[in-house]
Amino acid sequence: MTDWFDALSLRGPADLGFINGGLDRTALRRDDLAWQHIAYNAPGTQILVLCQDTPILKWDGSKLSSTFKLSEAQALGAATDIVFLGMENGRSCFAHQLAADLFPSLKARPDLKLIDMRSIAMQALFDQSRTSALGTAKSLLSWHARHRFCSACGQASAATSAGWKRRCTVCGVEHFPRTDPVVIMLAVRGDVCLMGRAPQFPEGRYSCLAGFLEPGETIEEAVRREIHEEAGIKVGRVRYMQAQPWPFPSSLMIGCIAEALTSDITVDPAELADARWFTRAEVAAILENTHAGGVNSPPRMAIANHIMDLFVRA
Amino acid sequence: MTDWFDALSLRGPADLGFINGGLDRTALRRDDLAWQHIAYNAPGTQILVLCQDTPILKWDGSKLSSTFKLSEAQALGAATDIVFLGMENGRSCFAHQLAADLFPSLKARPDLKLIDMRSIAMQALFDQSRTSALGTAKSLLSWHARHRFCSACGQASAATSAGWKRRCTVCGVEHFPRTDPVVIMLAVRGDVCLMGRAPQFPEGRYSCLAGFLEPGETIEEAVRREIHEEAGIKVGRVRYMQAQPWPFPSSLMIGCIAEALTSDITVDPAELADARWFTRAEVAAILENTHAGGVNSPPRMAIANHIMDLFVRA
Numbered sequence: 160m161t162d163w164f165d166a167l168s169l170r171g172p173a174d175l176g177f178i179n180g181g182l183d184r185t186a187l188r189r190d191d192l193a194w195q196h197i198a199y200n201a202p203g204t205q206i207l208v209l210c211q212d213t214p215i216l217k218w219d220g221s222k223l224s225s226t227f228k229l230s231e232a233q234a235l236g237a238a239t240d241i242v243f244l245g246m247e248n249g250r251s252c253f254a255h256q257l258a259a260d261l262f263p264s265l266k267a268r269p270d271l272k273l274i275d276m277r278s279i280a281m282q283a284l285f286d287q288s289r290t291s292a293l294g295t296a297k298s299l300l301s302w303h304a305r306h307r308f309c310s311a312c313g314q315a316s317a318a319t320s321a322g323w324k325r326r327c328t329v330c331g332v333e334h335f336p337r338t339d340p341v342v343i344m345l346a347v348r349g350d351v352c353l354m355g356r357a358p359q360f361p362e363g364r365y366s367c368l369a370g371f372l373e374p375g376e377t378i379e380e381a382v383r384r385e386i387h388e389e390a391g392i393k394v395g396r397v398r399y400m401q402a403q404p405w406p407f408p409s410s411l412m413i414g415c416i417a418e419a420l421t422s423d424i425t426v427d428p429a430e431l432a433d434a435r436w437f438t439r440a441e442v443a444a445i446l447e448n449t450h451a452g453g454v455n456s457p458p459r460m461a462i463a464n465h466i467m468d469l470f471v472r473a
Numbered sequence: 474m475t476d477w478f479d480a481l482s483l484r485g486p487a488d489l490g491f492i493n494g495g496l497d498r499t500a501l502r503r504d505d506l507a508w509q510h511i512a513y514n515a516p517g518t519q520i521l522v523l524c525q526d527t528p529i530l531k532w533d534g535s536k537l538s539s540t541f542k543l544s545e546a547q548a549l550g551a552a553t554d555i556v557f558l559g560m561e562n563g564r565s566c567f568a569h570q571l572a573a574d575l576f577p578s579l580k581a582r583p584d585l586k587l588i589d590m591r592s593i594a595m596q597a598l599f600d601q602s603r604t605s606a607l608g609t610a611k612s613l614l615s616w617h618a619r620h621r622f623c624s625a626c627g628q629a630s631a632a633t634s635a636g637w638k639r640r641c642t643v644c645g646v647e648h649f650p651r652t653d654p655v656v657i658m659l660a661v662r663g664d665v666c667l668m669g670r671a672p673q674f675p676e677g678r679y680s681c682l683a684g685f686l687e688p689g690e691t692i693e694e695a696v697r698r699e700i701h702e703e704a705g706i707k708v709g710r711v712r713y714m715q716a717q718p719w720p721f722p723s724s725l726m727i728g729c730i731a732e733a734l735t736s737d738i739t740v741d742p743a744e745l746a747d748a749r750w751f752t753r754a755e756v757a758a759i760l761e762n763t764h765a766g767g768v769n770s771p772p773r774m775a776i777a778n779h780i781m782d783l784f785v786r787a
Contacts, residue, residue, distance in 0.1 A: 171691065178691050186702055187741060295689025302688070308627030310620040310648075315627070323687075332619075336688050340654050340725055373637075374616070374650050374723050375609025377485065377492050378716045388500055399713045402692045409688050411654055427501060 173287070176280035176460030177404045180295065181288030182245030182252055189321040195243060198251040199229070205250055206232035207296045210257040212408075214279060214293050215265060218272045225289055226252075235271075236261045240303045242322030244292055254296035254322075256303065276406060280460045291404070298409035299323075302336045305408075310334070341410045342381045343369035345466050346392055348419040352442060352470050353390060355426070355434035363453045365437070365445070367463040369412070370430075382417050390434040391425030394418060400469060403462040414462045416469070443471045487601070490594035490774030491718045494609065495602030496559030496566055503635040509557060512565040513543070519564055520546035521610045524571040526722075528593060528607050529579055532586045539603055540566070549585075550575045554617045556636030558606055568610035568636075570617065590720060594774040605718070612723035613637075616650045619722075624648070655724045656695045657683035659780050660706055662733040666756060666784050667704060669740070669748035677767045679751070679759070681777040683726070684744075696731050704748040705739030708732060714783060717776040728776045730783070757785045 171178045188194045198204065205226035208215040215235060217224040227235070238255035245252055257265070266273050276297050280290055299322060309316045309327035316325040316334060325334045345367050346353040354365040370385035372378065379397040386394050395418040403412040426434050437445070437454075444450040446467060457463040485492045502508045512518065519540035522529040529549060531538040541549070552569035559566055571579070580587050590611050594604055613636060623630045623641035630639040630648060639648045659681050660667040668679040684699035686692065693711040700708050709732040717726040740748050751759070751768075758764040760781060771777040 171693075177689070178694075180689060180694055184687070184698060186698075187743070291689060295687075298688035305646075306624040308622060308624050310622050310624045313622030313627045313629070334624075335653075335685070337651055338654055338686055338688050339649075340652055371649070372652055372725065373498070373609075374612035374652050375491070375494060375605060375718045375720065376725075377718060378725070378727075379485075380492075380494060384498060384500075404689045404691060406689065411686065411690075411692075413692075429501070 171401050171403075172465050174283070174459045175401070175403060175462060175465055176283075176287075177291050177294040177406065179287040180291035182247050182292055182295075184245040185243075186323070189243060189323050190319075195321055198243070198246075199241075199253060201251060202228075203250040204229055205252045207244070207252065207254040207293060208232050208235055208257060209254065209296060209300050210236075210265060210273070211259050211262045212297055212301055213262070213273050213275050214297070215257070216272045216274060216284075218270060223272060223284055225285055225293060235265065240300055240318060240322065242296065242299045242303075244295060247288075252292060254300060256300040281458050283460070294404055294406035297406040298338075298404070299336055301406075301408040306334060337409055339410045340372040340378075340381075341369055341405070341412050342372055342378060342385060342415060343367050343412050343462060343466070344382050344386065344397070344415040344417045345470055346386050346390075346394055346417040346419040347470060348422065348436075350439050351436040352439075352467075353386070353392060353419060353424070353434060354437055354442075354467075355389060355431040357430070358432045360432070361455070363455045364457070365433075365435075365454050366457050367414075367466050368431075368434070369463075371410075372413070378413055378415065382415050386417060386419075389427050389430045391421075391423065391427075393420040395420045400466060401462060412462050414466050416466065439471055442467050446471060485715055485717075486779050488597070488773045489715070489717060489776060489779055490597075490601075491605050491608040491720065493601040494605035496561050496606055496609075498559040499557075500637075503557060503637050504633075509635055512557070512560075513555075513567060515565060516542075517564040518543055519566045521558070521566065521568040521607060522546050522549055522571060523568065523610060523614050524550075524579060524587070525573050525576045526611055526615055527576070527587050527589050528611070529571070530586045530588060530598075532584060537586060537598055539599055539607060549579065554614055554632060554636065556610065556613045556617075558609060561602075566606060568614060570614040595772050597774070608718055608720035611720040612652075612718070613650055615720075615722040620648060651723055652718075653724045654686040654692075654695075655683055655719070655726050656686055656692060656699060656729060657681050657726050657776060657780070658696050658700065658711070658729040658731045659784055660700050660704075660708055660731040660733040661784060662736065662750075664753050665750040666753075666781075667700070667706060667733060667738070667748060668751055668756075668781075669703060669745040671744070672746045674746070675769075677769045678771070679747075679749075679768050680771050680775075681728075681780050682745075682748070683777075685724075686727070692727055692729065696729050700731060700733075703741050703744045705735075705737065705741075707734040709734045714780060715776060726776050728780050730780065753785055756781050760785060
């Protein structure tokens, strides 16, 4: 009998960002208004607070905290959106969005720190579960901020289901939070792999190629199309490795290894500043930050780093 | 060295619907208006035509055809949306959406057949590549129909990039076609697997559990949450098997096998009419339509059938 699960662990890598969420989303309670009211007002309830897509953190001079009591959160400002994230050890967790114009005054306060989501994950300021909750809050709140109106009729929509749905106030159409699947992959050919650099990358940075999966594509088809579009390489088989939620604003990174069938690179200049083949030894040096040519990799919190690492260790 | 690709083939199953698309999407030409104009008007260009989410097919009394010449497509009615799907053997392929009120008169014509997308896939009326193109057209055109307005400001948006983008005519925000990842999975425990039936299923139908992946989740986390929510079963490891685009209206089905850690089922009555364990022998009988209890499976064109089949053959 097949062991479906050989070599796959329950948890992904311990230093990959935004995975291993610990909240029980308790989705069955989202439409239970009475339950929501009690949970929101319970003394142990924890509130994550964001403003302009940035988590507001409590700072006592030595320690950062990502959660506020309800009264503390309300004192920071009125929530323009509230989302129920779930429960952990009997305590509910909600997220508040604050009006964008509060940002400067909050930023000036000595008892708060406003640290962008990418830095929080990169510096691993919190454990994986809390970083996952912050990322989820960011994705949901940014969806609300960009979906105040019904795309079907143009009239105002309103949040419902504890923040997991919006309904048009006029035509009644329901809208659900959006998650955009993205394929991110290393094309490999024997001892070399294909990496590229986007024009906006930091100096020396090379990474896996990536792109949005389009309607009508399988994961494997999207991998093949993206690699061919961006670098002119033909791809055969594709293997899924690991996924990562990526709250910028709300993607699902689907990490894959792809089998390159050709070698001649033709870069699409609209997408990439460069693409080239790297040997396994070079990728190892890049990950250790000792590459002779000064090439560097995305941080450990990003799935690209882990796909590169898998290639090195294969 | 790891063989990343052991046991994985380039193409998925030959009877799975909506996979193995054969069009080169030629995405680099989407913003090239001059190129688009020439391609659209070229004599060999093929047009898929949809009305009310339903493909319009040509019928000569013995043979169905899914494509029209431009002049033929225009004679059916003015296109409310036009999308460039890609190229195949040097010929371009576009899709037209017709106004919904044309449906009855088109339906009445003896030289046309209007067959819904699900039936087209189920009966395999066309090869996989053409079914994939029709599904892609359906997903894109239905996205346009439901996104005439900017979700950020409520004003009208307009299609651009050959139908792969909409831009707000007032605030300028760009909107991209949406693809909703869905996890669909069989929880297995030794010789048995967990299947459920939704209230709207045909009589006797049991299938894999499934649900939308939510913002902030990995594929594996979504699988665990859905199985626990719908059936109360705890899940350990998860293995990705195969994906399938599902144009109803625009999902990506991510097929997985999950390791069940518990046995006692608690059905969520809001989601399922029933859920129970089936032995490998039972699932084999279900797939052969010889199950003693009259249980039947989704058709071969659906990924659930293939996941069940993998379990039987494991």
